[in-house]
Amino acid sequence: MxxxxxxxxxxxxxxxxxxxxxxxxxxxxxxxxxxxxxxxxxxxxxxxxxxxxxxxxxxxxxxxxxxxxxxxxxxxxxxxxxxxxxxxxxxxxxxxxxxxxxxxxxxxxxxxxFTAASTAIQSLIATKDNLPDLTGDSPRQITHNVNELLDLLIEQAVAKVGKPVAMMNKDDKVAVVQYLDHAGAFLITKSGDKVSSYLGISKFTLYSYMGK
Incomplete structure (x- = not known):
């Protein structure tokens, strides 16, 4: 190795x-x-x-x-x-x-x-029938440490559910927890404590949501 x-x-x-x-x-x-x-x-x-x-x-x-x-x-x-x-x-x-x-x-x-130059060129050569498509999947953000990464994953999970935490029901919170579990968020030390606190649930409830 x-x-x-x-x-x-x-x-x-x-x-x-x-x-x-x-x-x-x-x-x-x-x-x-x-x-x-x-x-x-x-x-x-x-x-x-x-x-x-x-x-x-x-x-x-x-x-x-x-x-x-x-x-x-x-x-x-x-x-x-x-x-x-x-x-x-x-x-x-x-x-x-x-x-x-x-x-x-x-x-x-x-x-x-290069992206800026390409956008400028495309806007010059495009016609009304051939406008450039600048949409697409958002690029992944690069993080520096596990705290930033966990915050980003939580933000992505909440965005996927489409509701602020205060408006989430049980199913919404289950969806957030399972998204984080699938993304590997719980490999981060003490992530369970942070997610539980963020969602306003107990650690026991968190683990039960992971198993659903």
Whole structure:
């Protein structure tokens, strides 16, 4: 495993040199005992304002929550930083001999300037019968630590239900808990306490909602 990590670091450094300062490469260690510090190496961390020792992304939690045999590399999708920059990202899953996933090799390229230029060009060349479609799925937001990630997952769960907590009934709260469970939120230390408090339910009720 040490040789694998050394090679990944070598590859990350080479890609960062090849593609320049807009290209961030982060390596997450999925075998670590301290999930809150899953990033073991990063190049050009200024792109997402992260550094070695920062916490997992949503994809890391999803990976830990899923059957490794069902997981495949995710190529060329959009993410965004907390300050709104758009990144073109790819995620590679590095496996042990037994098929389990030991590392995530993540590449994020800042395309904000290209996106702005493309939008400007499209608006100039578009006709009323051929307007550019700038809609689509919202990019995933990159987080720096597990607290930010948990807050983001809670926000997404509430948005999916479509009601503020004060207006939620039992079924709505069950939906929130199950969304968070599926996303791997409860892998985060003390997440159960925060979610219970946020929803105004007991820990016992929280666990019962997870099992529904």
């Amino acid at each position: 040490r040789h694998t990590l050394d090679f990944l670091k070598q590859l990350a450094h080479g890609l960062a040199i090849q593609f320049g300062s807009s290209c961030e490469i982060a390596i997450h260690d999925l075998k670590t005992k301290d999930l809150e510090k899953s990033i073991v190496y990063i190049e050009n961390g200024h792109v997402s304002n992260r550094q070695t020792g920062d916490g997992p992304s949503g994809i890391v939690l999803e990976t830990l929550q899923s059957d490794p045999s069902t997981i495949h590399d995710k190529l060329s999708y959009l993410t965004k930083t907390e300050d709104g920059r758009i990144l073109k990202s790819s995620t590679f899953y590095i496996r042990d001999n037994d098929g389990s996933i030991s590392y995530i090799f993540s590449l994020n390229y800042d395309i904000t300037a």
